Amino acid sequence: RFAKKEWTEAAAAYERALAFDEDLAGARFNLARSLAELKRAAAALEALGPLVESAPENSEYLSLKAYVLWLSGDAEAAREAYAALAALVPEDPKTKYNLAVLDEAAGNFAAARDAFAALAALDPKDADSLGRLAACEEALGNLPAAIAALEAYLKLKGGDAAAKAKLEALKAPPAPPAEEGATPGADAP
Numbered sequence: 001r002f003a004k005k006e007w008t009e010a011a012a013a014y015e016r017a018l019a020f021d022e023d024l025a026g027a028r029f030n031l032a033r034s035l036a037e038l039k040r041a042a043a044a045l046e047a048l049g050p051l052v053e054s055a056p057e058n059s060e061y062l063s064l065k066a067y068v069l070w071l072s073g074d075a076e077a078a079r080e081a082y083a084a085l086a087a088l089v090p091e092d093p094k095t096k097y098n099l100a101v102l103d104e105a106a107g108n109f110a111a112a113r114d115a116f117a118a119l120a121a122l123d124p125k126d127a128d129s130l131g132r133l134a135a136c137e138e139a140l141g142n143l144p145a146a147i148a149a150l151e152a153y154l155k156l157k158g159g160d161a162a163a164k165a166k167l168e169a170l171k172a173p174p175a176p177p178a179e180e181g182a183t184p185g186a187d188a189p
Helices: 007-020 025-037 041-054 059-072 075-088 093-105 109-122 127-139 143-156 161-171
Strands: none
Touching: 007 025, 025 041, 025 059, 041 059, 059 075, 059 093, 075 093, 093 109, 093 127, 109 127, 127 143, 127 161, 143 161
């Protein structure tokens, strides 16, 4: 049932297995994963807790914990878990990406930009990282870098109308400053 992504049935099966032997690590992990897929974050964290406590440096357990914390809406705890995971597996691009997404959402655009730039350098066809890199550069006021990242993104995702419009807007000359004391539209007929 787990392999077929029948999460409700899988969760029930793992709960039955744990009723016989609560120390079955595989059943506990798969129960937590099934519950996470069912968006039952609190129950998933409860099921996962003993595993993380018994093996805090197990990257698979920590990855699921970080994901479930994100699902729960606790972005700060999810970021902490992803940061701990990044310390365990520093070369994992998925962990770097998830950590960068959380940094971006928290307004930590410089850290997110650095991570997305590193990911795009590792895989120049990583359109998601390029698009997010462009957004971070724009948020930081680095318009030439935002334009370059958006152009690279559009080479991969040329049909993205919103990205094309954003690129046009970024390339447009800035509007002239309003004259001091002038009322916008006052001289319009």
